[in-house]
Amino acid sequence: MFENALSFAKAQDAADPLRKYRDLFYFPQHDGQDVIYLCGNSLGLQPKTVGPALEHELKHWREEAVEGHFKGKYPWMYYHKFLLPQTARLVGAKESEVVVMNTLTTNLHLLMVSFYRPEQGRYKILMEGGAFPSDQYAVETQVKYHGYEPSDAIIELFPRKGEYYLRTEDILDQIKAAGSELALVMIGGVNYYSGQFFDLEAITKAGHATGAKVGFDLAHAAGNLPLKLHDWGPDFAVWCSYKYLNSGPGGPSGLFVHERHGKNPDLPRFGGWWGHDEESRFEMRKGFHPMEGAAGWQLSNAQILSMAAHKASLDIFDEAGIGALRQKSLKLTAYLEWLLKDIPNLKVITPTEPEARGCQLSIVTKTPDKSLFDFISAKGVVADWREANLPGEEGGIIRVAPVPLYNSFEDVWRFAKMLKDNA
Numbered sequence: 194m195f196e197n198a199l200s201f202a203k204a205q206d207a208a209d210p211l212r213k214y215r216d217l218f219y220f221p222q223h224d225g226q227d228v229i230y231l232c233g234n235s236l237g238l239q240p241k242t243v244g245p246a247l248e249h250e251l252k253h254w255r256e257e258a259v260e261g262h263f264k265g266k267y268p269w270m271y272y273h274k275f276l277l278p279q280t281a282r283l284v285g286a287k288e289s290e291v292v293v294m295n296t297l298t299t300n301l302h303l304l305m306v307s308f309y310r311p312e313q314g315r316y317k318i319l320m321e322g323g324a325f326p327s328d329q330y331a332v333e334t335q336v337k338y339h340g341y342e343p344s345d346a347i348i349e350l351f352p353r354k355g356e357y358y359l360r361t362e363d364i365l366d367q368i369k370a371a372g373s374e375l376a377l378v379m380i381g382g383v384n385y386y387s388g389q390f391f392d393l394e395a396i397t398k399a400g401h402a403t404g405a406k407v408g409f410d411l412a413h414a415a416g417n418l419p420l421k422l423h424d425w426g427p428d429f430a431v432w433c434s435y436k437y438l439n440s441g442p443g444g445p446s447g448l449f450v451h452e453r454h455g456k457n458p459d460l461p462r463f464g465g466w467w468g469h470d471e472e473s474r475f476e477m478r479k480g481f482h483p484m485e486g487a488a489g490w491q492l493s494n495a496q497i498l499s500m501a502a503h504k505a506s507l508d509i510f511d512e513a514g515i516g517a518l519r520q521k522s523l524k525l526t527a528y529l530e531w532l533l534k535d536i537p538n539l540k541v542i543t544p545t546e547p548e549a550r551g552c553q554l555s556i557v558t559k560t561p562d563k564s565l566f567d568f569i570s571a572k573g574v575v576a577d578w579r580e581a582n583l584p585g586e587e588g589g590i591i592r593v594a595p596v597p598l599y600n601s602f603e604d605v606w607r608f609a610k611m612l613k614d615n616a
């Protein structure tokens with residue numbers, strides 16, 4: 194099916210129905226050429242439409258000032274609503290179940306305020322061991338905030354000895370074993386380190402079967418894989434927009450609250466005026482009445498500039514379609530995996546089953562130092578190095594993410610050739 198030849202890679206690109214999207218992005222330059230950018234899992238490239246979208250809002254502000262809230266194509270007063278249809282399609286939710294606001298870790302805390310409600314005997318949180326540090330710190334400090342000891346209240350899941358990622362059966366067994374002590378399952382959709390995509394539906398079912406709440410951090414899943422949040426049924430989810438979603442550094446976060454909670458105004462939460470009933474928001478009266486749905490978790494008025502960049506990027510995603518992107522992604526990542534198999538001294542630790550990963554592959558090198566990473570970086574590859582994060586493991590990994598919106602089969606072939614020439 195695959196061939197290790199530049200001509201083959203070029204032919205794949207020529208036949209790629211999504212090939213035009215590459216031209217919508219700016220690539221950093223190296224020796225007068227586009228870099229081989231494989232770091233979209235960390236910070237997505239800048240869409241060429243972002244500059245004009247920002248300029249549109251700056252002009253609106255220059256010319257209308259406070260009236261900009263009510264005038265123009267996208268009045269700021271309702272700006273968050275203009276993001277809802279595309280956001281809902283992206284994560285498989287109803288429009289009332291999503292909203293865009295704040296940043297990811299902030300939203301994780303806000304939703305744990307609502308969905309981590311420890312009580313007598315039921316106070317534990319189950320998460321991946323070696324999770325992204327911000328998630329670890331968020332969970333640790335929430336647990337302490339409620340007066341528990343992290344070493345007792347946090348259950349961390351680690352792969353079996355000699356393995357690099359979690360087996361679904363082990364995750365489900367541990368959820369079951371935690372039983373009535375479990376208050377919350379909080380797991381990443383795609384693990385940032387191994388690239389493993391978890392069986393979110395099975396995890397949701399298992400968590401709910403014990404009586405726990407279930408929430409996901411989808412930082413590495415949103416824009417990477419099609420999701421079905423409404424059907425899978427977790428209680429909440431959060432994600433950021435600057436990785437696969439290309440909305441720029443510090444871009445706004447998305448959040449999901451399942452519809453079964455959205456209609457309950459009594460659910461404990463931290464409130465702010467933008468989450469308050471829209472009809473009476475400007476009457477400035479006492480008494481917080483949350484909007485129905487995810488909108489009722491908003492605190493502040495919309496961050497227009499970062500949301501305008503996000504909207505420009507969502508427009509591209511929506512046009513390309515997450516389903517079509519996934520089809521290309523499956524092929525592109527499989528091609529990279531196939532090329533890497535030929536290269537000695539490398540090992541891919543990401544699951545080999547396509548349904549258990551997105552586009553990222555995590556590579557362990559034989560020399561447990563950064564030398565190979567430094568070599569490819571000097572040659573114009575932008576990838577990512579992470580120190581080992583599992584107990585007893587040395588060195589680190591190179592993470593590469595060929596993203597279907599702007600990476601090509603040629604990028605993947607050139608990258609693999611570089612590794613092979615160096616092997």
Ligand SMILES: *Cc1c(COP(=O)(O)O)cnc(C)c1O
Pocket residue numbers: 296297298299325327328381385410412413433
């Ligand atoms: C990128 C990432 C974050 C970053 O959080 P911010 O609040 O946006 O800085 C948090 N958690 C995970 C799993 C991530 O991948």
